[in-house]
Amino acid sequence: MASLRAYLGTWMVRNKVRGPLAKARDAAAFRRIFEAPAFLDPKGVTYEPGTVGGIRGEWVRPKSGAGQQRMLYIHGGGFIACSPKTHRPVTGALALRGFSLFVPDYRLAPENPFPAAVEDAVAVWQAFSAEGAACVAGESAGANLALVLIGEARARGLPMPWAAALFSPATDFVSEDGSRRSNAWRDAMFDPGALAVIRTMYLGKANPADPRISPINADPTGYPPLLFHVGEREVLRDDSIRMAERARAAGVVTELKVFPVVSHAWQFAAHVLPEARTSLDEAAAFLKAHAPQGAAASGSLSR
Numbered sequence: 001m002a003s004l005r006a007y008l009g010t011w012m013v014r015n016k017v018r019g020p021l022a023k024a025r026d027a028a029a030f031r032r033i034f035e036a037p038a039f040l041d042p043k044g045v046t047y048e049p050g051t052v053g054g055i056r057g058e059w060v061r062p063k064s065g066a067g068q069q070r071m072l073y074i075h076g077g078g079f080i081a082c083s084p085k086t087h088r089p090v091t092g093a094l095a096l097r098g099f100s101l102f103v104p105d106y107r108l109a110p111e112n113p114f115p116a117a118v119e120d121a122v123a124v125w126q127a128f129s130a131e132g133a134a135c136v137a138g139e140s141a142g143a144n145l146a147l148v149l150i151g152e153a154r155a156r157g158l159p160m161p162w163a164a165a166l167f168s169p170a171t172d173f174v175s176e177d178g179s180r181r182s183n184a185w186r187d188a189m190f191d192p193g194a195l196a197v198i199r200t201m202y203l204g205k206a207n208p209a210d211p212r213i214s215p216i217n218a219d220p221t222g223y224p225p226l227l228f229h230v231g232e233r234e235v236l237r238d239d240s241i242r243m244a245e246r247a248r249a250a251g252v253v254t255e256l257k258v259f260p261v262v263s264h265a266w267q268f269a270a271h272v273l274p275e276a277r278t279s280l281d282e283a284a285a286f287l288k289a290h291a292p293q294g295a296a297a298s299g300s301l302s303r
Contacts, residue, residue: 002261022191042092053127058084076140097284113204143169173208178238188263225253
């Protein structure tokens with residue numbers, strides 16, 4: 001059963017975000033909406049600028065310094081907005097759950113359309129993974145990039161993440177059926193027209209069926225354990241369900257949880273929303289359960 005706060009939060013998102021997003025038609029408008037401050041940075045966490053693999057970003061660590069495990073977190077924002085700073089409510093919450101994170105400030109579309117973000121994610125992972133075992137996580141566009149990164153790591157012979165936590169990933173840029181239709185008016189955040197505009201800005205002239213864009217088209221054989229969390233009312237709901245089904249069919253350890261009522265990226269509200277705390281708690285537990293022995297923060301990049 002959903003909490004009363006989930007209903008209230010969804011109502012607020014629908015009234016304050018969905019309408020402006022539906023009217024946005026350029027990157028500047030989307031950025032004003034996506035990057036508007038709404039939640040405080042978690043306390044008990046340090047945020048420090050850094051560079052990994054030639055890509056600037058931010059280190060996010062608990063001040064306690066105890067029991068940290070290494071995570072690459074890839075932020076969302078529709079591939080066209082946001083930064084490590086805008087995502088501190090999520091990355092700080094994960095740091096408090098025992099992780100040392102690097103959050104890359106990857107290039108954004110439309111100034112840098114596909115494959116710029118993928119190239120940046122791979123460059124970071126190549127350097128980050130060389131320093132020791134690590135997991136990956138992300139939400140929305142960031143979760144898409146996390147899945148693509150896993151495929152690229154396999155193709156390039158790079159170390160694989162030990163597991164991945166994926167919050168409402170966009171996995172299919174081709175299909176327009178399923179929840180894309182049934183939740184078109186139930187989704188508290190995304191109007192279908194807004195997604196179409198974002199899609200065009202990110203893709204440029206690229207083929208949307210490319211597995212580096214639509215990871216649903218990749219062969220997930222050999223992927224590490226995957227956790228999917230998505231909202232039942234999201235237009236992206238079936239992106240998670242179908243990707244989880246495809247991963248399971250390939251023998252990948254997969255967990256899928258569909259949360260009622262919550263809006264897209266509800267993990268941002270961990271300080272007030274029970275469902276957000278539950279999602280982050282379960283994601284942290286999943287990642288730690290699959291961590292290799294001795295997978296604590298280490299190496300020159302982590303200092």
